[in-house]
Amino acid sequence: MRRASAVLVPIAFLFSVTSATAKSDFLEKILLTYKISDSGSLAERSCGICHVSDSDYGMNSYGKQLAVAMAEADETSLTAAIMKKIEAMDADGDGFTNAEELRADKAPGDSKDKPAGTPKPPPAAGDAKPPASGSGSGAKPPATGTTKPPTGKTEPATTEGGGEGQPQPGAEEAAPPTSEPTEQAEEEPVEEPEPPKRLIPKNGFHPAVVHFPIALFIAGLLLDLWGLLTKKHELLWAGWYNLVLAALSAVIGVVTGYLAMIYMKIPFKGVITEHFLFAVTGAFVMWMMVSMRVHRHEDMHVFQRLVYWLLAVIGLILISWAGHLGGVFVYGE
Numbered sequence: 001m002r003r004a005s006a007v008l009v010p011i012a013f014l015f016s017v018t019s020a021t022a023k024s025d026f027l028e029k030i031l032l033t034y035k036i037s038d039s040g041s042l043a044e045r046s047c048g049i050c051h052v053s054d055s056d057y058g059m060n061s062y063g064k065q066l067a068v069a070m071a072e073a074d075e076t077s078l079t080a081a082i083m084k085k086i087e088a089m090d091a092d093g094d095g096f097t098n099a100e101e102l103r104a105d106k107a108p109g110d111s112k113d114k115p116a117g118t119p120k121p122p123p124a125a126g127d128a129k130p131p132a133s134g135s136g137s138g139a140k141p142p143a144t145g146t147t148k149p150p151t152g153k154t155e156p157a158t159t160e161g162g163g164e165g166q167p168q169p170g171a172e173e174a175a176p177p178t179s180e181p182t183e184q185a186e187e188e189p190v191e192e193p194e195p196p197k198r199l200i201p202k203n204g205f206h207p208a209v210v211h212f213p214i215a216l217f218i219a220g221l222l223l224d225l226w227g228l229l230t231k232k233h234e235l236l237w238a239g240w241y242n243l244v245l246a247a248l249s250a251v252i253g254v255v256t257g258y259l260a261m262i263y264m265k266i267p268f269k270g271v272i273t274e275h276f277l278f279a280v281t282g283a284f285v286m287w288m289m290v291s292m293r294v295h296r297h298e299d300m301h302v303f304q305r306l307v308y309w310l311l312a313v314i315g316l317i318l319i320s321w322a323g324h325l326g327g328v329f330v331y332g333e
């Protein structure tokens, strides 16, 4: 049947469309990695942990550090290892490291939001001190110390060197092992928290669904035009079926989009609000077209036909813009 194939071809084409991955699952990753409470102030900040705010997706200082670390690691997704890499840094310069702030439910990219108390001295200064703090008696001046115990590992080499013959190379070999293990410890693979398994994915199947109304609507209009030009009824019927399927899938698109917003805790603001409004209006226009045509089909008189094609153009603009905004949201400008 020609009618059936006219409907099936665009559908088959659509199955080849890959589904998009939203960068906004970064929120879930950081919440999981730092076991951030759902009711705390960071959860409230939501996308604003890394972005300027929960509706302005420019990067704050912490988000910028993450983006740099991702680029350096050649990663397109956010991993626990990447977050770990910048833990000791202090993105907002308030004296507390990123990790300290995240663990205290404070924003690492907002200098006004920091844990109570005074920050610990920066780690660089701490590293230089250990020998001094290590020798508990304090009164001992390490510089003049010929006594072995505290710094003993290197000194025997110089004092007993003549007797043993080999201690110097031995001492040199002894030094690296003390520093290597700590470096290795830092590079140990970081455990990635497993997101909980769920029946309905976080995106509510939205990325897999949204291409249907767009392609079906466009295919339907083209079939109609072709049918009008060639006066072939089969083509007009195919156009009609595509329109009905477009209108149905548009409703599914709106519902799954709404679910995705709820599941992914995406705030109803900015680009998302616009995307939603254009999509809903586009779906509405499709249903107006369906209702105009459902009884009349080619029997519409000229004025009705004009209104119908005006709606078609408006619908096309609305869903194209909705699709564009969806793209901006997922992939950035």
Ligand code: HEC
Binding pocket: 023, 024, 026, 027, 028, 030, 046, 047, 048, 049, 050, 051, 057, 063, 066, 067, 070, 076, 078, 264, 265, 266, 267, 328, 329, 330, 331, 332, 333
């Ligand atoms: C853990 C930090 C983090 C959180 C939380 C986060 N993002 Fe992002 N987001 C990033 C990073 C890093 C990038 C840049 C990724 C890249 O460069 O590939 C980014 C990129 C984006 C972009 C693309 C912007 C552009 O210009 O490239 C959008 C849109 C976006 N995020 C939206 C959101 C939304 C919405 C939320 C909340 C639901 C969110 N993000 C939560 C870190 C985060």
